[in-house]
Amino acid sequence: MSANHSPAGHQTTTYDSAFLKACRREQVPHTPVWFMRQAGRSLPEYLKVREGIPMLESCMRPELVTEITLQPVRRHKVDAAIFFSDIVVPLKAIGVDLDIKPGVGPVVAEPIRTRADLARLRDLTPDDVSYVTEAFGMLTGELGSTPLIGFAGAPFTLASYLVEGGPSRNHENTKALMYGDPQLWADLLDRLAEITSAFLKVQIEAGASAVQLFDSWVGALAPADYRRSVMPASAKVFESVASYGVPRIHFGVGTGELLGLMGEAGADVVGVDWRVPLDEAARRVGPGKALQGNLDPAVLFSSPEAVRAKTREVLDAAAGLEGHIFNLGHGVLPTTDPDALTRLVADVHEATAR
Numbered sequence: 001m002s003a004n005h006s007p008a009g010h011q012t013t014t015y016d017s018a019f020l021k022a023c024r025r026e027q028v029p030h031t032p033v034w035f036m037r038q039a040g041r042s043l044p045e046y047l048k049v050r051e052g053i054p055m056l057e058s059c060m061r062p063e064l065v066t067e068i069t070l071q072p073v074r075r076h077k078v079d080a081a082i083f084f085s086d087i088v089v090p091l092k093a094i095g096v097d098l099d100i101k102p103g104v105g106p107v108v109a110e111p112i113r114t115r116a117d118l119a120r121l122r123d124l125t126p127d128d129v130s131y132v133t134e135a136f137g138m139l140t141g142e143l144g145s146t147p148l149i150g151f152a153g154a155p156f157t158l159a160s161y162l163v164e165g166g167p168s169r170n171h172e173n174t175k176a177l178m179y180g181d182p183q184l185w186a187d188l189l190d191r192l193a194e195i196t197s198a199f200l201k202v203q204i205e206a207g208a209s210a211v212q213l214f215d216s217w218v219g220a221l222a223p224a225d226y227r228r229s230v231m232p233a234s235a236k237v238f239e240s241v242a243s244y245g246v247p248r249i250h251f252g253v254g255t256g257e258l259l260g261l262m263g264e265a266g267a268d269v270v271g272v273d274w275r276v277p278l279d280e281a282a283r284r285v286g287p288g289k290a291l292q293g294n295l296d297p298a299v300l301f302s303s304p305e306a307v308r309a310k311t312r313e314v315l316d317a318a319a320g321l322e323g324h325i326f327n328l329g330h331g332v333l334p335t336t337d338p339d340a341l342t343r344l345v346a347d348v349h350e351a352t353a354r
């Protein structure tokens with residue numbers, strides 16, 4: 001049985017999994033663990049099945065998506081799967097001309113910078129992403145009681161790719177639009193909020209047990225700008241899926257100064273990168289929310305003893321939290337030794353067993 005919603009039988013259900021309990025800030029048998037980018041280039045079995053298939057094309061093949069999503073669950077015994085896809089998939093699905101270039105990231109053929117450009121962002125319908133619905137169906141069957149996390153890019157991070165035309169260090173075109181034409185900016189973010197909401201609803205209705213909104217690059221903003229120019233759109237996304245009752249996770253990199261606002265936007269769980277210890281993050285976020293994080297992904301390149309010691313630091317800082325989901329502070333780096341990840345899952349489970 002894999003029902004999200006509560007349960008008559010005695011068997012372990014998805015609803016009773018350690019991951020979903022931690023999201024709800026309930027007692028857990030052990031601290032649950034999963035990793036951002038747990039599926040991907042760190043796994044030889046991933047490289048093998050992806051051979052010769054471009055990234056975006058692989059996201060549109062339900063059997064391949066199912067296999068890749070399951071790989072880290074089988075290998076590492078993580079407490080949750082994350083759906084294999086990308087934040088730009090819904091944009092591609094509504095006809096934005098973009099590609100994911102290996103070693104670079106998403107590249108957009110014609111950046112969006114004017115009001116006329118905005119008209120290119122039409123609504124997303126479930127039919128545009130039927131391959132996503134199909135893959136969720138296969139996965140929820142295969143995963144049993146292991147929760148499946150759906151995700152989407154948050155309006156700011158999507159806007160950054162669309163406005164810059166690709167990855168950006170300084171987000172200068174994005175900020176130029178945000179400061180220079182606040183009304184067009186607000187309309188762009190609102191449009192992206194609608195697309196993102198539609199994409200998350202497809203995933204929840206197809207069986208996602210939780211959703212994560214990735215605002216990976218929003219740490220580039222000061223709190224006042226975040227509150228004024230980004231938070232309304234992110235809040236709209238969270239509100240749009242509130243009635244489903246699945247936990248909503250919100251994550252970004254370099255967001256130490258934004259953690260309180262990111263929780264306030266409507267998240268049930270706030271993801272924290274490695275720059276802020278979890279006890280301090282809890283003070284910034286305030287009561288009533290679980291935290292997710294936050295081992296530096298680069299720590300996995302050190303000795304097993306050093307990894308264990310750094311893991312203890314994270315667990316010690318998390319000891320007083322209302323709910324903790326162990327994760328890295330950002331995604332698994334592509335050259336990470338997968339055995340280090342497998343050991344880390346076992347170590348966290350053992351160290352926190354109660």
Ligand SMILES: Cc1c2[nH]c(c1CCC(=O)O)Cc1[nH]c(c(CCC(=O)O)c1C)Cc1[nH]c(c(CCC(=O)O)c1C)Cc1[nH]c(c(C)c1CCC(=O)O)C2
Pocket residue numbers: 035036037038039040041055082083084085086087088100101102103104105106151214216331
């Ligand atoms: C910013 C962002 C993107 N995509 C994503 C984000 C937010 C998370 C974050 O902050 O890292 C989200 C994402 N992308 C991917 C997943 C899959 C699920 C998982 O976490 O295991 C998730 C959750 C697959 C992917 N998405 C991508 C890969 C690598 C491509 C490949 O394996 O060929 C994977 C596994 C491509 C991609 N797509 C993007 C980037 C920056 C890249 C990396 C480019 C590169 O280094 O080659 C945009």
